[in-house]
Amino acid sequence: MSYATIETEEKGGTGFIYFNREEHLNTVTVEMVDEIMKALSNMEENCKSIVIGGRKNFSAGADIMQFKDMNTMKAYEFHRKLNDLALYFREFKRPIISFLNGYVLGGGLELSLSTDIRVCSRDALLGQPEINLGINAGAGGNVILPDVIGRNRALYMILTGEKIPAVTAYDFGLVDIIAANPLDEAIRIATTINNKPENTVMLAKRAVNSTENKVKKDLDYEAALFGILFSEKDTQDRINNFIKRKGT
Ligand code: COA
Numbered sequence: 236m237s238y239a240t241i242e243t244e245e246k247g248g249t250g251f252i253y254f255n256r257e258e259h260l261n262t263v264t265v266e267m268v269d270e271i272m273k274a275l276s277n278m279e280e281n282c283k284s285i286v287i288g289g290r291k292n293f294s295a296g297a298d299i300m301q302f303k304d305m306n307t308m309k310a311y312e313f314h315r316k317l318n319d320l321a322l323y324f325r326e327f328k329r330p331i332i333s334f335l336n337g338y339v340l341g342g343g344l345e346l347s348l349s350t351d352i353r354v355c356s357r358d359a360l361l362g363q364p365e366i367n368l369g370i371n372a373g374a375g376g377n378v379i380l381p382d383v384i385g386r387n388r389a390l391y392m393i394l395t396g397e398k399i400p401a402v403t404a405y406d407f408g409l410v411d412i413i414a415a416n417p418l419d420e421a422i423r424i425a426t427t428i429n430n431k432p433e434n435t436v437m438l439a440k441r442a443v444n445s446t447e448n449k450v451k452k453d454l455d456y457e458a459a460l461f462g463i464l465f466s467e468k469d470t471q472d473r474i475n476n477f478i479k480r481k482g483t
Contacts, residue, residue, distance in 0.1 A: 236273075236274075236277065238255070238270040238273075238274065239255075239266060239270065240254070240255055240256050240264065240266055240267040240270050241253060241254055241255050241267065241270050241271060241274060242255050243274045243277075243278075245278065245281065245282055247422075247425075247426060247429065248282060248283045248284070248425075248426075248429040249282055249283065249284045249285065249286055249422065249425040249426070249429060250274070250275075250278030250281075250282035250284070250285045250286070250329075251285075251286050251287075252271060252274050252275070252285065252286070252287040252288075253287075253288065253289065253290060254267070254287075254288065254289040254292075254293070254294060257289060257290065257291050257292065259295075259298065260292045260294065260295035260337075260338055261289040261292050261293065261294040261295065261343065262294060262295050262296060262297065262298035262299070262342075262343075263294055263296065263297050263298060263317070263342045263343065263346070264298045264301060265301070265313070265316055268316055268317065268319070268320045271287075271320060272319070272320060272323055275323065275324075275327055278329075279327065279328055279329060282329060283329060283425075283428065283429040283433060283436070284329055284330050284331075284332065284425040284428050284429055284436075285327070285329055285330070285331040285332065285425075286332050286333075286334065286418070286421045286422060286425050287331060287332070287333050287334075287350065288333050288334035288335060288336065288417070288418065288421070289336060289337070290336065290418075291336055291337050292336055292337030292338045292339075292343075293333070293334075293335045293336055293337060293338065293339040293343050293344075293347060293359070294338065294339065294340070294341075294342065294343025294346070295338045295340045295341070295343060296340045296341025296342040296343050296344075296364070296365070297313075297317070297341055297342040297373065299368065299474060299477050299478065300478060300481075301313065302368075302370075302465075302474045302478075303474070303475070303478055305465055305474075306465060306466070307462040307463060307465050307466050308462065309465075310370075310461055310462040310464075310465040311458050311459060311461065311462030313373075314373045314374070314457070314458035314461040314462065315455070315458050317342055317345065317346070317373050317374035318373075318374055318375075318454040318455070318457075318458060320346060320349075320374070321345065321346060321348070321349040321374045321375050321379070321454065322349070322447070322450070322451060322454070324346070324349040324350055324351075325349050325444050325447060325450070326444070326447065328437045328440070328441075329436075329437065329440075330351045330352065330425075330428055330436060330440055331350040331351050331352075332350065332351065332352045332353075332354060332421045332424055332425055333346075333347045333350040333352070333353050333354070333421070334354050334355075334356075334417035334418045334420070334421040335347060335353060335354065335355040335356060335359050335361070335401075335410060335417060336356045336359060336417060336418075337356070337358075337359060337360070338359075338360055338398075339355075339359055339360065339361040339362075340360070340361070340362050340363070340364055340398070341362075341363060341364055341365055341372070341373075341376075342373060342374055344361055344362065344363060344376070344380075345372060345373060345374035345375050345376045345379070345380075346374060348374075348375050348376075348379045348380060348383060349374070349375060349379065351440060352411050352412075352421075352424060353409075353410045353411050353412075354410070354411065354412045354413075354414055354417040354420045354421045354424065355401045355404060355405070355410035355412065355413050355414070355417055356401065356413075356414065356415075356416075356417045357401050357402075357413055357414075357415065358400075358401065359400075359401045359404070359410075360398040360399070360400060360401075361398065361399050361400075361401070361404045361409060361410070362392060362396065362397060362398035362399060363376050363380070363392045363393050363396060364396040364398070365393075365396070366393065366394060366395075366396040367396045367473070368470065368473045368474055368477060369464060369467060369469045369470035369472075369473040369474070370461060370464050370465070370470055370474075371393070371457070371460060371461055371464060372393055372457075373457065373458070373461050374454070375450070375454060375457070376393065376457075377389075377393065377457050377460075378450060378453040378454055378457050379450065380392070380393070380409075383408060383409060384407040384408050384409050385407075385408075388407050401413050412424075
């Protein structure tokens with residue numbers, strides 16, 4: 236099966252999903268969300284694990300071009316679309332390992348937060364820059380991030396919008412492993428998992444994610460707050476300035 240925004244491969248019991256919008260820093264579009272979900276669904280029965288990421292960049296976040304003229308309702312729906320993918324990752328039967336190269340920002344970081352193991356390159360930059368656009372994080376940046384790194388570090392990242400290097404992300408517990416070649420390391424981990432008892436692996440993931448109902452509810456609240464900010468003139472101005480800067 237071929238896709239417009241991703242490439243897929245199945246090898247050695249692992250399903251690979253490579254983001255294929257490198258010319259746009261793998262920014263996330265609705266089409267990309269749909270394609271990732273479709274690819275995962277095709278792999279769920281036959282692949283024992285999934286490796287997902289981008290060869291140069293993981294993702295610079297949601298594609299801001301999509302925010303042009305977005306109103307509150309459309310913003311809420313867009314956020315819920317990202318939520319669907321985050322929840323799909325979490326409810327997916329098989330473990331999902333993300334490999335993080337280059338920029339891992341905004342919606343990119345948020346989606347990686349819902350993968351099961353994060354392997355990060357030494358020169359990756361991670362951040363929640365949404366505040367610079369006058370919006371708040373989506374797909375768990377306010378919900379899952381504090382669970383992963385603690386409330387205060389999450390607020391530091393959310394409120395400053397600063398990009399942090401891999402080594403700081405590792406200190407924060409935001410990434411699990413730093414590797415010179417994160418794709419190779421992700422494959423090594425996937426292969427190790429593929430050799431473990433299959434049903435035990437699936438039930439271990441389910442057991443660890445047993446609080447999903449709360450996450451689902453909190454993500455919906457986050458989506459509503461995300462939508463509200465699109466009625467702010469300041470937010471609209473910031474988004475339009477970003478788009479104008481691109482000259483399109
Ligand atoms: N949405 C849409 N386009 C984006 C983007 C995004 N999230 N992030 C980067 N781009 C585009 C830039 O507009 C630029 O497009 P152009 O080549 O047509 O001019 C291209 O990607 C490269 O970005 P540029 O800013 O020139 O590269 P850089 O290396 O100096 O900076 C970033 C890269 C990612 C640090 C910077 O582009 C940035 O801060 N982007 C916004 C990230 C963000 O806010 N993400 C959350 C969105 S909710």
